[in-house]
Amino acid sequence: MSSAAALPGSASTDPVLVAATIGTGLMAGLYLAFDVGVMPVLARREDGRFVAAMRRVNDALDDDPAFGALFIGVFVATGVAARRLARADRSDAARRARVAAVLYGLSVVVTICVNLPLNRRLRTAPGTSYAALAAARAAYERPWRRANAVRTAACLGALALLAGAARRRAVVRP
Structure with a gap:
């Protein structure tokens, strides 16, 4: 049997493909959690609490090496x-897998070009008055949520493609 394929059930899927699929699923899950859980809850909070919570979340994620x-x-x-x-x-x-890489790459570009700059602006926005907090939130919330929806859709599309590639039992040896 060639290294290009295996009979269904006779060998495991390529570990790199598995890692890519799991990692994409983790990223899609994180983005989706913000879309359906975190942001809707924060949307009901007053400006000061919204800004403080997003600053804490961004500080935890934006600079975390892992x-x-x-x-x-x-x-x-x-x-x-x-x-x-x-x-x-x-x-x-x-x-x-190539199309999945393009879709995931889109999520990377959106993160670098939209979400991270918004996070940095929110981090440094003055927060001493109600008006300043309201302005910081207004400049942040809607564009961040739109960009996050794009990241979520891109990652979910990439995940579906990678799962399809893995489902075909694509065995590859180094």
Whole structure:
């Protein structure tokens, strides 16, 4: 049997593809949790509590090395999986992984170009008066939520593609 394929159930899926799929699922889950849980709850809070909570969340995530490694590692793993699948003549799975890399890459670009700058502006916004807090929130909340929805959709699409590639039992040996 070639290294390009295995009979269903006879071998495990490529570990790089598995890592890319799990990592993408983790990122999609995080973004989705903000879409359906965190932001709707914070939307009901007054401006000062909203700003304080988002500053704490952003401080915890934006500069965390483990989160950064996951965030970038998923992109790298997806690209590596696509290349390994292509080398193993698994063209359909490789195509899925390439498109997944593009979608996940979109989430990276949105994060770097929209979410992180908004987080930094919120971090440094003056917060001593009701008017300043209201202005900081108004400049932040809607654009951040829209960008997060894009990240969520991109990651969910990438996850579906990677799961489809993995489901085909694409076995690749280094």
